[in-house]
Amino acid sequence: MNIARKLLVTTGALLMAGIAACDHEEHESREESSYKSFTRLDVAPVNNPQYREECGSCHFAYQPGLLPERSWQKMMSQLEDHFGENAELDEQARAAITDYLVKNAAEHSDYKRSRKILSSLDKDETPLRISETRYFVRKHHEVPKSMVQGNPEVRSFSACATCHVNADKGYYDEHEIRIPGYGKWDD
Ligand code: HEC
Ligand code: HEC
Known part of the structure; x- marks a missing residue:
């Protein structure tokens, strides 16, 4: 077997293993599966329980890596009017969470998406919304309104994890997207 062919076979086997793991384990054991070996994290996961x-x-x-420092600072200084809601915190919590957001x-x-958004x-x-950054808008312009605002299970682009099934990790x-009511996103 020549090298190119051998590589092809190995990649194929990895791919199959990845797909099988995803189908059968419902994304639960994503970390353990071999899938990880050929996809990379898009942003650093949240690791702060208080946040x-x-x-x-x-x-x-x-x-936190989805917005620049200045966005988090601005948002955290006006929590009493947070997109029409009151999200105020006591001063200790506000300071600790701001520190976490700014540092990360x-x-x-x-991470790739952090650099691209920035x-x-x-x-x-x-921007106070990730969903209004130029990078976000460019990446989502092919997603029809009927799947988002017109979709009772989604409602808004702010609901990242309803479509991006592994967003929390x-x-x-784009290969890990399932739109409620429509199924797997197929470009
Ligand atoms: C009382 C409820 C509530 C709490 C608590 C809350 N938020 Fe929000 N947040 C909202 C609402 C409502 C929106 C707008 C969602 C929409 O448009 O669908 C929002 C939107 C956002 C967005 C923009 C999402 C986008 O579209 O890109 C960010 C970022 C955000 N919140 C961060 C925070 C941070 C940081 C905290 C903690 C300090 C927080 N939120 C706490 C209600 C809340
Ligand atoms: C209605 C479902 C939906 C919601 C909600 C949503 N997305 Fe997406 N997102 C998609 C689809 C579909 C694509 C792929 C679009 C394409 O391939 O043209 C995508 C693409 C992306 C990409 C680029 C992926 C790639 O492989 O190039 C990023 C990053 C992303 N979304 C982040 C987010 C974040 C962060 C949020 C929340 C603030 C969010 N998305 C909310 C459906 C959604």
């Missing part, structure tokens, strides 16, 4: 608890009660706990913001991350922004732009790859 997860306080900021993950109304919606998905967005990874896109500027401080080597470089899609102008220096003087301070830091995976946003």
Whole structure:
């Protein structure tokens, strides 16, 4: 067997193993499966229980690497009017969570999506929504409204994890998307 052929066979076997693991284990044991060996995390997962608890009660706990420092700072200084809701925290919690978000913001991350989101922004732009960053808009422009706003199981692009089934682990790859009511996303 020549080298090119051998590589092809090995890659194929890995792929099959990955697909089998995904189908049968419902993404639960994603970490253990060989799938990991050929996909990379898109952003660093959340590893702060206080953040997860306080900021993950109304919606998905967005990874800090999805926005720049200045966005988190601005958001955390106006929690009493947070997208029309009151998300105020006591001062100790506010300070601790701001510190976590700022230290792990896109500027401080080597992960692919963090770098792409950051470089899609102008220096003087301070988006409060990940879903309004240029990179996000570009990546989602082919997703029809009927699957999002018109979809009672989704409602808004803010609900990352309803479509990106492994979002919580830091995976946003286009091959790991299932739209509620529509099924697997197939480009
Ligand atoms: C009381 C409920 C509530 C709490 C608590 C809350 N949020 Fe939100 N958040 C919202 C709502 C409502 C939206 C808008 C969602 C939409 O448009 O569908 C939102 C949107 C966001 C978005 C923008 C998502 C996008 O579209 O890109 C970010 C980022 C965010 N919140 C961060 C936080 C952080 C950080 C905390 C903790 C300090 C927090 N949220 C706590 C209700 C809440
Ligand atoms: C309605 C379902 C839906 C929601 C909600 C959603 N996405 Fe997506 N996302 C998609 C689809 C579908 C694609 C692939 C689009 C394509 O291939 O044209 C995508 C692509 C992406 C990509 C690029 C992946 C790649 O392989 O290039 C990233 C990163 C991403 N989404 C992040 C997010 C984040 C962060 C959120 C929440 C703030 C979010 N998405 C919310 C459906 C969704």
